[in-house]
């Protein structure tokens with residue numbers, strides 16, 4: 001159990017973020033649920049956790065905004081006075097298309113949430129966790145994607161590139177803070193059954209592509225959550241700078 005630790009999950013109103021928050025609460029973490037827009041969805045997740053006896057609070061913030069990220073971590077300070085773990089889960093993709101058809105503003109939106117957002121949250125977390133700043137250490141997991149390896153041709157090369165950059169951030173930061181009590185790792189989910197694929201214009205995408213997965217199925221958010229929780233836990237005490245694929249062998 002990880003009782004008493006405080007965990008912040010970005011993008012926790014649904015999908016992998018919500019599953020991670022629920023599992024963390026069941027394992028004894030106090031959980032901060034960040035979300036961008038869907039207050040009703042996040043309140044439903046929070047209510048489930050509270051009903052089960054967990055400590056939980058929901059905080060609205062767009063992770064691509066430096067001011068909102070600062071306010072988000074300020075809210076964590078106010079509510080709990082400590083932070084032990086961060087999961088940078090919030091991520092977006094947009095309509096499937098070829099690279100030459102992408103509007104530059106779209107590419108900027110994707111990079112703002114998928115790369116700048118985690119970077120800003122890592123800055124705030126390190127300032128609180130690092131022994132260099134008087135902190136007690138901690139663990140960070142960045143939710144990347146198998147797309148960082150495959151490049152998502154014909155669908156969203158911009159999204160894949162943002163996840164590749166996120167992996168590089170994970171590797172560099174892990175090394176930078178390795179002697180300061182902080183472990184930084186990534187998970188790279190494959191095709192997971194969540195609402196995210198609707199943003200690409202194809203809600204049923206996982207069923208279309210699952211035949212290409214060695215295990216011949218899509219994954220479930222809970223299966224990714226278990227990998228994230230392992231990386232956050234003391235069971236992973238010598239694991240940092242690692243990228244764990246959760247992709248059915250793909």
Ligand code: NAP
Pocket residue numbers: 010011012013014015016017034035036037038039061062063064088089090091092113117143144145146188189190191192193194195196197
């Ligand atoms: P999802 O169901 O679309 O959920 C995305 C979550 O992120 C929502 O809670 C959303 O909040 C939040 N969010 C989006 N932009 C945000 C922002 N700027 N600031 C704060 N929160 C924001 O996605 P998912 O499938 O669970 O994906 C979670 C992560 O896994 C993402 O990083 C994604 O790239 C990665 N991933 C997913 C798959 C897959 O197949 N599903 C595969 C590989 C990697 P609101 O609803 O409140 O806007």
